[in-house]
Amino acid sequence: MKITLSVIKADIGGFVGHSDSHPECLCEADNKLAKAKQNDLIIDYHVTKCGDDLQLIMTHQKGENNTDIHEMAWNTFVSCTEVAKRLKLYGAGQDLLADAFSGNIKGMGPGAAEMEFEERISEPVVIFMADKTSSGAWNMPLYKMFADPFNTIGLVIAENMHQGFKFEVHDVKDSKKIIFSTPEEIYDMLVFIGAPNRYPVKAVYTRNGEIAASSSTQKLAFIAGRYVGKDDPVCIVRCQGAFPAVGEVLEPFATPYLVEGWMRGSHWGPIMPTGVADSLPTRFDGPPRVIAQGFQLSQGKLVGPRDFFADVSYDQAREMANKMAYMMRQHGPFEPHRLPLDEMEYTTMPQVSRKLAERFKPL
Ligand code: 13P
Ligand code: 13P
Ligand code: MG
Ligand code: MG
Ligand code: MG
Incomplete structure (x- = not known):
């Protein structure tokens, strides 16, 4: 029996800040996937979280990168985002980077790991x-x-x-x-x-x-x-x-x-x-x-x-890990705790450099 295992995830809002997921969002995801199971789109599912990320674990027989599966996952994230917005969770819809679904969830913000195999x-x-x-x-x-x-x-x-x-x-x-x-x-x-x-x-x-x-x-x-x-x-x-x-x-x-x-x-x-x-x-x-x-x-x-x-x-x-965390935190804003300049996810370097450009003199 050929089975596809799809794990599709997105941060649809954090509770509180970026630290956890709200149970009402997980409940909404469960409802949506229960419906997909009833409609025989998926064989089975498990909804869970890791921190502020909502995890949809699904089995089906449609292969990897299937449009119907990806669209259902996308719609689930959209519904959960509505719950997150109602609760004013932090960064509601954070990982949904597109306005509407367009064929494959990859490249739209959510992450996906999938594999098809003979069970x-x-x-x-x-x-x-x-x-x-x-x-x-x-x-x-x-x-x-x-x-x-x-x-x-x-x-x-x-x-x-x-x-x-x-x-x-x-x-x-x-x-x-x-x-x-x-x-x-x-x-x-x-x-x-x-x-x-x-x-x-x-x-x-x-x-x-x-x-x-x-x-x-x-x-x-x-x-x-x-x-x-x-x-x-x-x-x-x-x-x-x-x-x-x-x-x-x-x-x-x-x-x-x-x-x-x-x-x-x-x-x-x-x-x-x-x-x-x-x-x-x-x-x-x-x-x-x-x-x-x-x-x-x-x-x-x-x-x-x-x-x-x-x-x-x-x-x-x-x-x-806790001991290592103390060791790294001692460095505060210094490398090697802080990432090197080209790998930081955000930086004020361009603005600060612009502001100080005239004060930088040749050596
Ligand atoms: P997340 O991607 O988990 O939302 O983390 C964002 C962040 O900046 C945490 O400090
Ligand atoms: P069992 O003999 O209990 O199946 O264990 C085999 C094994 O591979 C453990 O790593
Ligand atoms: Mg994230
Ligand atoms: Mg977050
Ligand atoms: Mg996260």
């Missing part, structure tokens, strides 16, 4: 969703899951994984893509994916071309031409069998690493794994959060979720 006898999937960061945030964990034997012992001792994987890497500046084969090309690949802001990993495949992972890689600032919020990406990962085990897929997040985002999308900060209920970016609008929802698919039905990072085994990662 296996058992089909465990993990969906990662993050707030206060950007699409490159998945580069290091995807590398660890699919290419690092210190993370994924299956690469060494599991016969069906030993040959390695293929990574699809995008160049978001020049709109190009390239496929790397691992392990043999890891040094070449790391030259690029080590610069996650420019070269996000879009997808991972088995050597036979089966989809293993798919992520959202849109750049809001490119679409809007100015800072309108962070991209707050999502990523779907299939597990077990020819793919890493669930625990291998979750393992990279046990060691918090620095990502771009946090306050005003202009800082480096540690990514903190939490349960859904704790995905509440608070301190300095952060630190950035990541949640992991697990499902077993059964004829396209979403059996779940399991809220993986709510587990006690991630307590220490949260503690480490």
Whole structure:
């Protein structure tokens, strides 16, 4: 049975500020998706949030980039924005950058990760969703899951994984893509994916071309031409069998690493794994959060979720992230806490430079 798993998300308004989603908005989304399920447009769905981002997790049989699915998701975000406006939530409709739907939700503000596959006898999937960061945030964990034997012992001792994987890497500046084969090309690949802001990993495949992972890689600032919020990406990962085990897929997040985002999308900060209920970016609008929802698919039905990072085994990662947050915050407006000039999501540099132009004298 061929199933498409679509995760489409948007910030339609924050409660309070950019820290959380309002339950009435989630309820509205649930109503809309229940109707879509009744009308047989989708097989099943799960609505959740990560911080101020509304997450629509849907299964159907219409393939990726399907207009009907994307339009239904867009209309759901529009309805939820109306709720957000009534409650005067902060930045109501923040990620809806177009006036009307036009064929494909990509390029209109919301983020999407989708994959189509033949459902296996058992089909465990993990969906990662993050707030206060950007699409490159998945580069290091995807590398660890699919290419690092210190993370994924299956690469060494599991016969069906030993040959390695293929990574699809995008160049978001020049709109190009390239496929790397691992392990043999890891040094070449790391030259690029080590610069996650420019070269996000879009997808991972088995050597036979089966989809293993798919992520959202849109750049809001490119679409809007100015800072309108962070991209707050999502990523779907299939597990077990020819793919890493669930625990291998979750393992990279046990060691918090620095990502771009946090306050005003202009800082480096540690990514903190939490349960859904704790995905509440608070301190300095952060630190950035990541949640992991697990499902077993059964004829396209979403059996779940399991809220993986709510587990006690991630307590220490949260503690480490908090310590890293203090370390970074000590720098205040200085790099390397604040992003370099060309990567800041907003800046007063042009105005201030103009104002002071005459006072700058040759050395
Ligand atoms: P089980 O024997 O419980 O199925 O575990 C296998 C496995 O892959 C654990 O990572
Ligand atoms: P969001 O993209 O999550 O709305 O973050 C915006 C921001 O600037 C937080 O400080
Ligand atoms: Mg917001
Ligand atoms: Mg957000
Ligand atoms: Mg955002």
